Amino acid sequence: MSDKKDKSISGKAFDMSLFMRVMKYVNPYKTLFVFTGFLVLLSAGISPLRPWLIQYTLDNSIIIPNMELLQMLTMIIVGLLVLEGLVQFLQTYLANWLGQSVIRDLRVDVYRKISHFKLKYFDQTPIGTLVTRAVSDIETIADIFSEGVLTILGELIKLVVVIAFMFYLDWRLTIMCLIPIPILLWATNVFKDYIKLAFQDVRNEVAKLNAFVQEHITGMFIVQIFNREKQEMNKFQTINARHRDAHLRTVFANSVFFPVVEVLSALSIALLIWWGSNEVLKGTVTYGNLVAFILYIYMLFRPIRQLADRFNTLQMGMVASERVFKILDTEAQIEGSGKNITPEISGDISFKDVHFAYNNEDWVLKGISFDVKKGQKIAIVGATGAGKSSIINLLSRSYEYNEGSISIDGTELRDFDPNYLSRQVGVVLQDVFLFSDSIYNNITLNNPKISLEEVRTAAIKVGAHRFIDKLPEGYDFNVKERGGMLSVGQRQLLAFIRAYIYNPSILVLDEATSSVDTETEQMINEAIEFITKDRTSIIIAHRLATVQYADLIIVMDQGKIVEKGSHQELLRKDGEYKKLYDLQFV
Numbered sequence: 001m002s003d004k005k006d007k008s009i010s011g012k013a014f015d016m017s018l019f020m021r022v023m024k025y026v027n028p029y030k031t032l033f034v035f036t037g038f039l040v041l042l043s044a045g046i047s048p049l050r051p052w053l054i055q056y057t058l059d060n061s062i063i064i065p066n067m068e069l070l071q072m073l074t075m076i077i078v079g080l081l082v083l084e085g086l087v088q089f090l091q092t093y094l095a096n097w098l099g100q101s102v103i104r105d106l107r108v109d110v111y112r113k114i115s116h117f118k119l120k121y122f123d124q125t126p127i128g129t130l131v132t133r134a135v136s137d138i139e140t141i142a143d144i145f146s147e148g149v150l151t152i153l154g155e156l157i158k159l160v161v162v163i164a165f166m167f168y169l170d171w172r173l174t175i176m177c178l179i180p181i182p183i184l185l186w187a188t189n190v191f192k193d194y195i196k197l198a199f200q201d202v203r204n205e206v207a208k209l210n211a212f213v214q215e216h217i218t219g220m221f222i223v224q225i226f227n228r229e230k231q232e233m234n235k236f237q238t239i240n241a242r243h244r245d246a247h248l249r250t251v252f253a254n255s256v257f258f259p260v261v262e263v264l265s266a267l268s269i270a271l272l273i274w275w276g277s278n279e280v281l282k283g284t285v286t287y288g289n290l291v292a293f294i295l296y297i298y299m300l301f302r303p304i305r306q307l308a309d310r311f312n313t314l315q316m317g318m319v320a321s322e323r324v325f326k327i328l329d330t331e332a333q334i335e336g337s338g339k340n341i342t343p344e345i346s347g348d349i350s351f352k353d354v355h356f357a358y359n360n361e362d363w364v365l366k367g368i369s370f371d372v373k374k375g376q377k378i379a380i381v382g383a384t385g386a387g388k389s390s391i392i393n394l395l396s397r398s399y400e401y402n403e404g405s406i407s408i409d410g411t412e413l414r415d416f417d418p419n420y421l422s423r424q425v426g427v428v429l430q431d432v433f434l435f436s437d438s439i440y441n442n443i444t445l446n447n448p449k450i451s452l453e454e455v456r457t458a459a460i461k462v463g464a465h466r467f468i469d470k471l472p473e474g475y476d477f478n479v480k481e482r483g484g485m486l487s488v489g490q491r492q493l494l495a496f497i498r499a500y501i502y503n504p505s506i507l508v509l510d511e512a513t514s515s516v517d518t519e520t521e522q523m524i525n526e527a528i529e530f531i532t533k534d535r536t537s538i539i540i541a542h543r544l545a546t547v548q549y550a551d552l553i554i555v556m557d558q559g560k561i562v563e564k565g566s567h568q569e570l571l572r573k574d575g576e577y578k579k580l581y582d583l584q585f586v
Contacts, residue, residue, distance in 0.1 A: 044157035055292035099142035144317035347536030354404035379547030382556035426504030434483030464493035
């Protein structure tokens, strides 16, 4: 992530439009939300009753002995404590249940949105940022319900009720107790502003630390090969120190603020006892009132102290909401009109004067035109950066082409529903991605409609069954993260099975043999021959041995097609293809 703070942060402690948008996710749980709000109000009303009952008990059944009344009032106080505990339990549990239910639904929407973004979005957005949005930011939104709005509402109501009870019992004692409150409110406001900045620094530093650790653990092989452990450790220590310092700033704020609250609370009690004791001796104030006011002071100062934390929690929830909704509002999807009515694609492909650029008009493809007939196998060759893989990206609609026309079976590519198209165009990439799961699940991608027997049959035909059968647990063998337990060639063969089992009408193979040894290359070539039989196929390759028997070979250079023809025709032309051939075989 960037060192700069997220520009999407509005800085508002409470943004009503954002809050209302979050509240839309509460609609399915509206009854629960209302009931939780009722419990908050009930809790705020019950708590201030205890000091009043204690005052009444002290003055009417202890100072003036009355055992029967004392027993009855004691039972009432105990019952009130039990009721208060039950209400607080239900309030806390239901508020957190509501928050978790809301973020579950919100996370589903965010993941669904991310899963439909086109690849250009991922090129421009760090993966760590998306992970943060989908996990920790959404968790922060849950705090809006568990520790935010409802809790703040309850604390404010409790303050009002407490002060009302205090004025009801004795307005003179109340004014005396409230003398330190303006200082407390000023200190709370200063603390709130400081801790807000400190928390934002913590979140920024956590994001940087997570990004660094994730990236360097993934790339640890490179770090070790080039003996850069010490240098990268120094970078880590610097980032980790900034993370520590950010946390220490929050610790400092709490270390200053909470003693201030305790001192002001003690000051309020001191003023109460100093003035109230004289009034007790004069007989104008009862002992019960004095005790009740001491309890009310604790009830008064505790919510005010916590309100600063609650408002920061609320603001962090608003900040997280803004970030998450920014993802949901992003339009980075490949759209399709869905006009196609063909039940199954036959496989005719046509590129007509196609231009494409990843950024602005920095053209990667410049006027590409070619036709592929059903069942044909064509190969695209050329130097690195010639634009070969970009053709695959356009055909699979991972990116949107800028100019020209691409059609399948005479239907413009943009007229296909993207989901339908993805089922008809199978792609096997050079860098095969496998999940930390079993071989069976990696092939089927957890599709329950594909049986183990179908996978085994496909593996036998592709030539991968022998090595799978020798693995511990066979098809249930866990390949670990990114398939780290398998060789490059084995991962490639699994990708072929995956493509074959889904039976696409068009198959695209991208550099399928570029990173394997000669023996494995022979196995892969046999697999390619099998899975491309009677299927429209486009093969991208550096090694020309893979493409010599293609029906049509297209030679690309700097985003343009410079030659077309069969293997023998291109050799006779003595052009770019002949140069590539001589470099590999002569």
